[in-house]
Amino acid sequence: MSGVLTIMGYGFREAVRRKVFAVVVLLTAAFLVLFGLATHYVFSRLETITPPAGFHVDTRTYAGAFLLGLAMFATLFLGVVLAVFLTLGVVSGDAERGLLQPLVVRPVGRATLLLSRFLGAAVVCVVYVLAVYGIAVAIIDVAGNWTPPSPLGPGIELAGGVVIVIALSILGSVFLSSTANGIAIFMLFGAGLTAGLLGTIGHALNSTAIEHASRDAAWALPFEALYQDGLRLISSDASGLTGFLLQLGPFGGAYVHGWGIRVWAAGYLCLALALAVLCFQRRDL
C-alpha cells in the first residue's frame, strides 16, 4: 500500500510540476465563466424559444437539458485532455527519458507501478470531472431553476468514460512513444464522438444501418456509450415533443444504454488494465 501511495504521489507531483493542473484549472475556469454567461442569457430569454404552432415544448427542460448536454461534452473533452496528458508517457515516455528504470528495479514491481499510475490519474480525473459537472449543474439550477431528474448518474458515467480513456492511454503508452500515444488516444476519442453523432444522424434519417454502425462503435469504445447514457439520463423525464427534439439534437440520443453497457464498460476497463500490465511485464526496457 505504501508503494502504491508513493507512486501515486510521484505522478501527482510530476503533474503539478509540469503545470498540467495550472493549465487545466485556467481553461476550466474560462469555460465555466463562458458557460455561466451563456446559461444566464438563455434562461433570461426563455420565451424566445418558440415551438411550431399547436405543439407544446417544455422550454425550460429543453434549454436546461441542452445546456447540460453541452456542459457534459465540454467536461468529457477537458477530462480526456487531462487524462491523456497525465498518462501518455507513463511507460515509453518515461523509459525514453530514463525516469522509469530506477523505479522498475525496485521491489514495488511493474504491476504495482502501472496500476498506481492509473489510480493516481483516475483519482485526479474523477474529482475533476465530478467537480466541473457539479458546477455546471449548479449554474443551470441557479440561472434557470432546472436540474436533471437524476443529477448524480450522468456525472458518474462521465467520470467512468474518462477513467476508460486513462486505461487506454496507459495501455497505449506500453507500446507507443508519448506523441504517438497522445495522437492515438485523441483520434480514438474523436472516433467515439463521431460515432455518437452518426447515431443521432441515423435517428433523424430513420436509418437503422447508420444507427447499427453507431451502436457497434459505442460498444467498441464504451467511454462514448457511457457519455451517451449520461445524456439520456439528463433528459429521461422529457416526454412528447420536448423529448423528441432533445433526441434529435447533438446532445440527445443514447442508442446504447442501461446496465448492459455499464457492466461492459467496467469489464472493458479491467481488460484494458490487465492487458496493459501483462504487456508491460513482458516489455524490455
Next chain:
Amino acid sequence: MPYPRHVPPALAVYALEKRYGSVHALKGVDLSVEEGELVGLLGPNGAGKSTLVKIAVGLVRATRGRAEVTGATAGSRAARREIGYLAELFRFPGWYTADEVLRLHQRLADSDGGAAERARLLELVALDDARNRRVDGMSKGMQQRLGIAQALVGLPRVLVLDEPTSALDPAGRRVVRVLLEEMRDRGVSVLLNSHLLSEIELVCDRVAILRAGEVVSAGSPAALSRPRGIELETDQGIHTIEGATRDDAPRLVAEAVAAGRRVYGVRVLTSTLEDTYLEAVGDEIS
C-alpha cells in the same frame, strides 16, 4: 556432521542468450559474481554488456538461459529486494532535491533507514552539501553520484552499476573508487560495467571481456596480464630482455654485475589490462 550449505552466487547468469529480432546480442554467456566480489565487465559498444546488465536487474527478458540474484530469478520480487542498480541512461525528476530522490527510493525499497541513511549515503558520494539542491540544479557528475547513492538505498547485497563514472571528473571517479572498495569490504557484490579500463584494473577482483555477445576473456586483472620481459638499466643504457620473467631477474642482474656492468634499476614488464583488452576485442572500436 551437517553437509555444507550451498550458497548461491550473489549474481549469476547461465547460458544467457538474448535476441533483438535478427540481432543476437548475447550468445550463451556464463558469468558469476560471488559474495563480496567486484567484477568488471568490459567490451566494445554493442558487445552485449548493457543487455547482460539489464537482464540481471530484470529490465530485459532473456531469450534463453537464466539469470539469478542470490539464487532468485532475476526480475523477481525476491531478486529486486537484493539489488541496487544505476542505469547507464537514467534521470531523476528535476524538481526533486537529492534528499527527496533518496526518500522516494527508500519508500520503494521498503528501507527503514530514514534520514540517517540518506545523510550517510549523500556523505558517501560527497553530496552532503547538496542535500537540498534540486536535481535540475546539479551537474551531470553530481547527478551520477546521486544515482550511485540511490542504488545503495536499503543496503543491497548486490550492486549493478552501468557506466557509473562516465560523467565524473578524476576527483569524482576517486570518490566512486573508494566507495566501491568500501562496499566490497562490507561484503557487497558489485558488477561494474565500464569503458574505463584503468578504473576496472584498479578496483575489480575479476574482469570479463565481452565481444559480440560472448565472453572472450575472463579472470583477475593480474591473471590476465602476461609477462613481457625484464627491463635492465645499466651504465650502458636500458636493455629489454624479452621473454624473461620475474624469476629471471636476480640471475640477469648477477650476470650483468659479473660482466662489469653497473646496474641502476630492474623492472619486470607485464602487459596491461588495456593490452589484454585490445588483444581480446581485436580492432573493434569501443
